[in-house]
Amino acid sequence: MLRLSKPQTSTWKRTLTTMATRAIVYESDGNPASVLSAVTCPPLPNPTGSSIALKHVLSPVHPSDINAIEGVYPYQPRPRQLDVGGRERTLRIPGNEGLGEVTDVGEAVKGLKKGDWVVFGKKQSGTWSSGQILEEKDVIKVDRESGISAVNAATLVVNPFTAYNMLSDFVDLQPGDWVVQNGANSAVGQAVITLARLRGLHTINFIRKREDLSDVQTYLKSLGATHVMTYDDLEDKTITEQVKEWTGGKDIRLLLNCVGGKATTRMLRLAGKNAHFVTYGAMAKEALSFPPSVFIFNNLTAHGFWQTEWFKQKSQQESARIIGELVKYMATGKFKEPNHEIVNINGKISDQEATTIIRDAISKVAHGSGGKKLLLQMDPVQP
Amino acid sequence: MLRLSKPQTSTWKRTLTTMATRAIVYESDGNPASVLSAVTCPPLPNPTGSSIALKHVLSPVHPSDINAIEGVYPYQPRPRQLDVGGRERTLRIPGNEGLGEVTDVGEAVKGLKKGDWVVFGKKQSGTWSSGQILEEKDVIKVDRESGISAVNAATLVVNPFTAYNMLSDFVDLQPGDWVVQNGANSAVGQAVITLARLRGLHTINFIRKREDLSDVQTYLKSLGATHVMTYDDLEDKTITEQVKEWTGGKDIRLLLNCVGGKATTRMLRLAGKNAHFVTYGAMAKEALSFPPSVFIFNNLTAHGFWQTEWFKQKSQQESARIIGELVKYMATGKFKEPNHEIVNINGKISDQEATTIIRDAISKVAHGSGGKKLLLQMDPVQP
Structure with a gap:
């Protein structure tokens, strides 16, 4: 300089x-x-x-x-x-x-x-x-x-921070709990996989169908993804049975969305009772459509997350604390x-x-x- | 007997x-x-x-x-x-x-x-x-x-109870605050109007266009409705300006929905920052469609409400307390x-x-x- x-x-x-x-x-x-x-x-x-x-x-x-x-x-x-x-x-x-x-x-x-x-x-x-x-x-x-x-x-500040907060701010997740997300190959999606693994959480990850699908699946699994599937897999209604088998019937209480459109509506089928559905992006540039019954009978709560707003609400101390934690993970090679x-x-x-x-x-x-x-x-x- | x-x-x-x-x-x-x-x-x-x-x-x-x-x-x-x-x-x-x-x-x-x-x-x-x-x-x-x-x-137990809890459980409303609802002529809708008035809250109420519109408007206003409009009025985008004038620019933080479909999506325009949108019915039998931006940038939270579930979560004492309060209103003619x-x-x-x-x-x-x-x-x- x-x-x-x-x-x-x-x-x-x-x-x-x-x-x-x-x-x-x-x-x-x-x-x-x-x-x-x-x-x-x-x-x-x-x-x-x-x-x-x-x-x-x-x-x-x-x-x-x-x-x-x-x-x-x-x-x-x-x-x-x-x-x-x-x-x-x-x-x-x-x-x-x-x-x-x-x-x-x-x-x-x-x-x-x-x-x-x-x-x-x-x-x-x-x-x-x-x-x-x-x-x-x-x-x-x-x-x-x-x-x-x-x-x-x-x-550090935009994507891993977003992932960290979405895994902390909506549901009190315990080791062994499950998280579902779409756009799992995005920077935030990868950070979610990594941080979930570090916290002992399982993730079910959705990505779009693509030529190098198995490469991406292998990569996301190397980060710690439990399962990686495509949006097309959501069209098959037996997926709810498949997922129940994986979770042992445990309710899935956190779903993260950065896509929108029909595949996202289908993903709601995986939500357990009292689940929280958090939208932080809209890559498909389509509306989010919910059957009213998921709110009324399944007690779903739908939120948005925006890291910019988070910084406005929280103290510099809180930011510094989380940055410190992320830096520790990254410095010790736990976060690619x-x-x-x-x-x-x-x-x-x-x-x-x-x-x-x-x-x-x-x-x-x-x-x-x-x-x-x-x-x-x-x-x-x-x- | x-x-x-x-x-x-x-x-x-x-x-x-x-x-x-x-x-x-x-x-x-x-x-x-x-x-x-x-x-x-x-x-x-x-x-x-x-x-x-x-x-x-x-x-x-x-x-x-x-x-x-x-x-x-x-x-x-x-x-x-x-x-x-x-x-x-x-x-x-x-x-x-x-x-x-x-x-x-x-x-x-x-x-x-x-x-x-x-x-x-x-x-x-x-x-x-x-x-x-x-x-x-x-x-x-x-x-x-x-x-x-x-x-x-x-x-007493289904409709006024639902109205009472929806006005209490999601937003800490103070006298002078505003509530928006559709299906305002339903039994719950009327109870919302009555209870809101008793708590010093203003209501903006939407109903469908009908032949006896002015009769229904007059009736709902007699219950205490501040404004009564039709779903068609929501098609005119200047409604947000109109509503801002009414509220003096105060953010509307609670919206109640028992309809669904396009008119409900349009009603979201009236939501202020950090608003809560509560669905308790689906009269139109249509999906709920949200622009992702209302979640991300406007920090909307969408919930469901189901009185049956409420009873399962809360104690008999809490039920009895609210019933006592509603009975008092009803007995003194404050609740038609x-x-x-x-x-x-x-x-x-x-x-x-x-x-x-x-x-x-x-x-x-x-x-x-x-x-x-x-x-x-x-x-x-x-x-």
Whole structure:
């Protein structure tokens, strides 16, 4: 990370101290493959007071980041005043999650020092840039000494966190209990499998039919999945008998859904009495349809889960506690890195070349990216 | 109520002591208009021990009674051995709710005496008969001295109870809060309006379009409804603005549903953040369809409510407390009787005539019965 002299004026300072040297930006909502571009801004100033300077190590590209750029997500990145080639422009920097490395700290910073790793406690932090200046209170330290990998740390706060909370917040699950989920090959789905295994819970996992089905089944079982089936299997009504045999007749009390549509309605057949059905995504972009009887006679409760809202409701201490627990799992190899691909935007290429790279990467994610999580690695622009 | 000599044998006694002198019965599930008939059984014996003899004063015909006879309700009346014209037959007596009057008590009965009124604490009590012998613990006393009417007492346990609990169990509502419901002209709907008014809550009520719309609106407003609209009004998206104006922007946190289908999905637009959506019926016999976003971003929770299950979960004390509260409201005129029609099956007519009356009455209920609750008044057969 480069550091240059302080900005000339106080207005200048107020608007430009949080800039990254290279950032992915957009002006107004739209198709990311058209509206996104890479820009170069002046290097970061030195942090003062309780602020810290960060280098962004890795920044995931989540489907929700894409929805935010499209303008169809409840939160959008905020507009920022950026100095692009000497001209002041109002632009938004996407990126909700990422791993930051502290490169410098202000004189009032107490809990962080150069070289520390942090994740972001606030939504839409603008991680698709090479770095930024932030307040100490807006980040949560990740114990780098634990040996956690950068990939795990960079993808900690959205997906494993969601999985952790969904397994904890709705049903008091005990070892030997069963959880059903769809979209089981998603990043959250994989984290659910892993965390369930670590807690001694069994999982019945649904994924769509595909050519490499048995590979995916083998992979998910290697993570700890008890059973992996396809949505088509739900069409056969004898599945309820099959599942009863597996569970020994134990009621299934937690079902997790990120898909929607008919296969999800069919999955409700597996719900025991007093079950909780938690929706955290809608990959099929279809409505959720429930027979009224599952609510009235089976006492199902249907909830939504949104990690962003969770952070608003819970304390920083609670977040730090769960992050600590996840870091421990990850550092000791109990929690595999997600399947991923790192997209490097190096400091030597032009903004135009960088724009092409980011647009291609986004198209990939929009088309499924082969189940791999894309991680941006944005270097500061080299002069 | 007639009382004759004791049955001849102990087996006889065991199987026949709970008989009514006239009962509506059926042998196997089916269309009530075909399978129901009236039969005459020997009179009740004297109660002994902790048992009581009851005359059934009034017994409502609920849609769920009809579903039970059709075999599409989770609980069916149990098979009983009845002596019909000297022949022992296995038959079921419908009737989940009713008002009983104590006509005699066993020597160990402590809390009840002749002339007391009681309602039934157990499901499927077989109230469509002229009377029965029951254990003291299976009934809950209703304070007859309070002045509560027989109609109110006979319809207390299913509908007003459901309304009371739905207004209490899901959201901690404070005076000035708003509740939205559909099927507002149903017996439960009317009870919701009344109880909401008594608690200082506002209600926005939806009913279907009909010829006598303004009459129904006037009637529901006389009960205390704040606003009464039709499902068609929900098609106009400006309704959310209209409702915001009424509520002063206050979030609506409780929505009650007994309909289902598209109009119910549209009603979700009125839900504020963190709202609870409670389904207790499915009059449209259609699925419930939710946009996933209402769960994820609006944090809606969808529940079912079933009074039968409530009784299984809660103590007799809790039931008695709520019944006491409802009786107080009813006795002081704060809770109107439901619109109703009494169908008398008098003791002088033949079983064949009684069968025609009950089948006609059931057909009426199945076709809506003009919003009136039908109440059976079954006299013992006169010799």
